[in-house]
Amino acid sequence: MTASTPSPWEIADAVPVRGRRKSRGTGPSIFTPIVIAASAVIAFLVLLPAARIVQSGVTEMGWSGLVRLVTRPYFGQLMGETAIVVVSSSVLAIVVATLLAWLNERTDATMGVAGDLLPLVPLFLPSVAMAIGWVMLAAPDAGFINGALSLLPGSPQVDIYSYPGLIFVYVLVLVPYAYLPISAAFRALDLSREEAARVCGAGNVRVFFTVALRSVAPAIASSLVLVVIVAFAMYSIPTVIATRARIDIVAVSIVEAVTQTYPIDYSTALGLSLIMFAILFALWLLQQRVLGQGRFARVGDRTEGASLTRLGGWRWVARGMMILYILCAAVLPVAALVVVSFQRFWTPDFANAIWGFENYVKVFNDQVGMKALVNSLQLGVTAAAATIVAALLIIIFKQRNPHGILQRIVDGVSKLPAVVSHIVLGIGIVLAFAGPPFRLGSTVWIILLAYLLTYLPYAMLTLEGSRAQISDSLTEAAQVSGAWDWRAVRTVVLPLMVPGIASAGALLFVLMTGDLSLAVLLSTPRTPVMGLIVLDYWGQGTIPSVATISVIMTVISAIVVGVLQFLGRPRYLHKR
Structure with missing residues (x-):
């Protein structure tokens, strides 16, 4: 009979205590309860x-209140336009x-x-700045693109305050x-599957639709559910564009019911x-079912020597499409913000515009604005760090x-x-923590808690991928050498996850x-944040000030992202 290979745990137990290096950190009896408790x-x-949302909805509204809401005249229009x-x-x-x-x-x-990296750049640009x-x-009329188009015969115009404009920014x-x-x-996926299709005479288009798309169909279906969830949750884009376009969006209606009605x-x-x-x-349940039932068509690892699809002259057209996307998603909106931030009044007529630094002087002399900037930076750093720690403990x-x-x-x-x-x-x-027994209302603590809970899934998804790249054999070897629990995590897992932790931190800070x-619901004049200041200036119609704040937010985000990405590089890159 063939003897089974002993596990690392059995090897560790068989090593005499005197020959085994003792862990200098806390043992599993302390570390494990801490992780479980956290x-x-x-x-x-x-x-x-x-639970508080469901409880309040049932007790304060009941089925009759929900029926009255659904039967209101505007409800069908609200849900339909959303x-x-x-x-x-x-799609x-x-x-x-x-x-x-x-x-x-x-x-x-x-x-x-x-x-x-190019398709991911918009993730590191505040969505309100892009909008x-x-x-x-x-x-209409004042937009820089329309200013340029007015020079053409017939003066064609584009309108961001429309369904196409709103959907374009969402995309x-x-x-x-x-x-x-x-x-x-x-x-x-295995490249040899596409190679086999080409050997059978299939062209690039047919290979794309019959092999490539079918192979990643589960990922596409799951991604569709994910983007629908993200789109439903968006507030910054519809409050900037949809409100002016008279397009009703559910997220905006919820905020208006809380912040713009009395009582x-x-x-x-x-x-x-x-x-x-x-x-x-x-x-979400549909997404879980897709992930559970769907199987990625993966035959094996990528075949060495299998060639990529050759596009010929279309290769440069394809690269042009990638560059066009990044221009639309980051370069053009940021450039527009920078230009307007130096104008006294927003105008596409550059020749007659009044230029200067007055908007920056105004913003930096605004005590409330500066307090909001400091609060946002402190909350961004603290909440991002706390969220990453929480995600790491769960992982x-x-x-x-x-x-x-x-x-x-x-x-x-x-x-x-x-x-x-x-x-x-x-x-x-607000329902759970603003009142007794926690009484966190009108404090920065409720904003920090909201950031942690809201963006914890983003940290989880990012860090899980980073942790999955670390072989379990490394931690098992550390444990065999006597580095139990916390020491194995501190000396093996965390150092190897540094790049993923840095990327997650950058993403969380920007978001x-x-x-x-959350800013419009939880911040107050005592605890202002940048989101509230942006909405304040936007409501007052001081567009150059809005552009200035957006530029400041974008510059700070770019600096933080750059620093974290530099610090998150592998150690051997630092030595170059």
Whole structure:
């Protein structure tokens, strides 16, 4: 009979105590309870707001109140217009993301590392800055694009305050969310399958539709559900563009019911929140079913020597499409913001514009604005760090027993905020923590808690991919050498995860400092943040000041992202 290979744990137990290096850190008896307790606290903090929304909706509204809300005359128009924007932008984002992923992963139009990064650049630009930038580019009459078009015969115009304009900006923001999983699916497939199709006489177009698309169909379906959830949760873009365009969006209606009605219309806010929660939760269940039933068509590892699809002369057209996307998603809106920030009055007539630094002087002399900037920076750094620590604790807890019931419950609960609109979650946090017994209302602590809970799933998804790249044999070897639990994590796992941690920190900082939905619900004159100041200036119509603040936010985000990416490089790159 063949003897079975002993596990690392059996080897460790067989080593005499005197020959085994003792761990200098805390043993498993201390570290394990700490991780379990932290995971339990996080699960409680996530579940409580969701429970308070459901409880308040049932007790304060009841079925009769929900029926009255659904039968109001404007309800059908509200849901219909929201569905048009969300569904259209999500489908278009999937098409663009799939095409970009295929071009960069499967064809000779790939631009290497630059091609991998270009579609993700919009993730590191505050969405409110992109929306305001495109208003300055394509607003009727005053937009820079319309200013240039007015020189042409017939003076054609584009209008950002329309369904096409709104959907266009939605697509620019949504593409990175779909690109990440779809490009990963293309990268994992075996190139020999496409080679076999070409040997049988299939052309590039037929290979794309019959082999490539079918192979990544599960990833495309899952990405579609993800971008629909993200689109439903957006607030910054519709509040900047849809309100002026007279297009009703559910997220904006919820905020208006809480912030622009007196007395506060809690019934409408809770009713719409419950409806959004139900829709997004159903979509999340659909996504889990797709992931559970779908199987990526992966025959084996990528075949060495298999060639990429050759596009011939179309290669430069494909690269031009990639560059055009980054121009629309980042370069053009940021350039528009910079130009307007130096104008006393927003105008496309550069020759007669009054230029200067007055807007920057005004913003930096605004005490409330400076307080908001400091608060946003402090909250962004602190909340991002706390969120990463929380995500790491849950990931470590999950890795100890990936198939354990408790681990799966904590993992699922920590990702629950991903299926809840930021607006809905913000209302739940107000209901759960603003009053007794926590009494966190009108403090920075409730904003920090909201950031942590809202963006925890983003940190989880980013860090899980980084942890999955670390072989378990490394931690097992450390444990065999006597480095139990915390020491193995500190000396092996965390150093190897530094690049992923840096990327997650950069993403979280940008998302948190650029958030508007939570800012409008939770910040007060005592605890202002940049999102609230942007909305204040926008409501007053001081467009150059809005552009100036957006430029400042973008510059700070770029600096933080650059520093974190530099610090997150592998050590051997630092030595070059």
